[in-house]
Amino acid sequence: MNNPAAALKTLDQALAQLLGYAAPLAGQDTVSTFEADRRVLAADLRSELQVPPLDNSAMDGYAVRCADVPAAGTVLPVAQRIAAGDVGTALAAGTAARIFTGAPLPAGADAVVMQEDCDALEDGRVRIRVQPAPGLAVRRAGEDVARGAVVLARGTRLTPAALGMAASIGVAELPVARRPRVALFSTGDELVMPGEVPPARMRPGAIYNSNRFFLRALLQRLGCEVSDLGIVPDRLDATREALRAAARGHDLILTSGGVSVGEEDHVKPAVEALGRLELWQIAIKPGKPFAYGAIAGDGASCHFIGLPGNPVSSLVTFVVLVRPFLLKLQGATALAPAAVRLPAAFDWKRADRRREFLRARRNADGALELFPNQGSGVLTSVAWGDGLVDTPAGQPIARGDSVRFLPFEDLWG
Known part of the structure; x- marks a missing residue:
């Protein structure tokens, strides 16, 4: 399937369609x-309560009646001491109360003068060196939370x-x-798990399976229960059997690899044989070979998402498409990743026909530097960077331009 980029769904179109299938899970x-x-x-x-429950002091100091402090320098006897957790007695006219942060304000007091503006005298009195206004350093009952309010x-x-x-x-x-139950597996005869074969003994053409590690971590950070089903050989029968088994007892099957158009890419025909395919390839770079469908499971259909095999493509499509999909399955209301506008400290003249996600990081001046190799297989670019520059299709970038930046710290979980 070799459609030009213009015939592919845009990321926004694909995401809207994808989220349309993501009904919140029961339970x-x-x-x-x-x-x-x-x-x-x-x-x-x-x-069921108000916070704070009573008027209280915002700082350590002296609770007073403002009427008793007509001018700076007024001296008052200290009649009581109120610590946090204690409740004092009503403040008698013409007296002050030593009070500490969080302690309830005694009845009659209408201000707290912080201790830095007071002088404790040896005879047990206090000199107030400022003239307070009503409400000074007082936290009102219920000012944080009112009884009956929805706090979350x-x-x-x-x-x-x-x-x-x-x-x-x-x-x-x-x-x-409820946590989404996700079955995760990779496809590809070239894949080897770290620890199985040392680097010096790797066969020609073999690569370590990095996708499995970052996808599992991302799924767990999103609250999923992950069943790691390992690596599936590049055979149609093996792919079909893996999908059929994974559909039982899971809400989503997530795969990486095998969703392109090569002779050894068996995911598409396997999904179509077991269920339906609704999305196939989108106009983004990296990440064009992205697929969504559904497979018959235990009396209900199981969502299927196929990610590209190239590691950066797999990671980018996960954070911009799978992440909001999984959040919606959990009933979350905030699905879009946080984005900021930052200046570019680079020129990008190779504007693509597809929407492109460039790996970048902030420099000491707060501008964005670009990793020199933006290839879809260069996982170093992600480990080096701290976010993605979201570049509209066909738009070059000049140094100093304001660009849309998605920090990894907001995409990782």
Whole structure:
């Protein structure tokens, strides 16, 4: 199938079609809030309390009535000491309370003067060297979270900050989407697993299977349960049997290699024999040989995605297509990767007819440098870089141009 780039689906068209097939999975898990990082919240999380529960001090200092401090230099007796976790008594007129960060404000007080603006005197009084205004250094009850408020919405992918938010309202367990079950295998007679054969004894034409390692890691970072099915020989019967077996008990089959148009690329006919193929090749570089389909499983169809065999092509198509697909399977609402605009510290005159993803990294000035070899088999470019420059089809880049940059730190999980 040798369609020119103009006849291929664009990345946006392919992604929209792909996401159309990604209905959120049925079922959910209940997990400890400690263990919920990167999981997708399956229900709105509402607070049963307000945070903070009472007006409290934003810093260490002295709680006062502003009316009792008509001018800087006022001296007041210190009537009580209130630490975080304690509740003081009502503040008597004409007195101050020694108070610490997070401690509830005593009734009657309307400001806190930080200790740096006060002088503790030997006779137990305090000199207030500023004139406070009502509300100074006071955190109001409920200013962070109101009782009954949704603090985390369904579909939120949980972060360390979100876990802290859940803990702050007393939630020890969270309802999260079920993990996608993914069967992973590679195709190719040339592939060898690291550790099986030392480099000095590799047969001519053999290569180590790098794709299996980064794809498994990416799947696990996205919360998937991964069944690693190894390497499948370049035979149609072996490919069909591997797909048939993988469809049982999995939500997605993910393969790398065998999706191009060569005589030894058996994935396409194998998928068509066992189910259906909906997407076949897209207009991006690297990554044109990308496939999506479905295979009959245990009474239901199992999603199939075939990635190119070249390692950079496989990685790029995973982060721009498979990642949002898997997030949608989990009911996530934020699917698009974060992107920033940064200046180019390079010239790129070889504009392709396809949308292109160039490996780059930020220099000390915040501009993007390009790896010199942008070949689809050059995995060094990804290990060296810290993101992808998303280049529209047919668009050259001149030094100083603002370009769209996708940081790897936002694509890896």
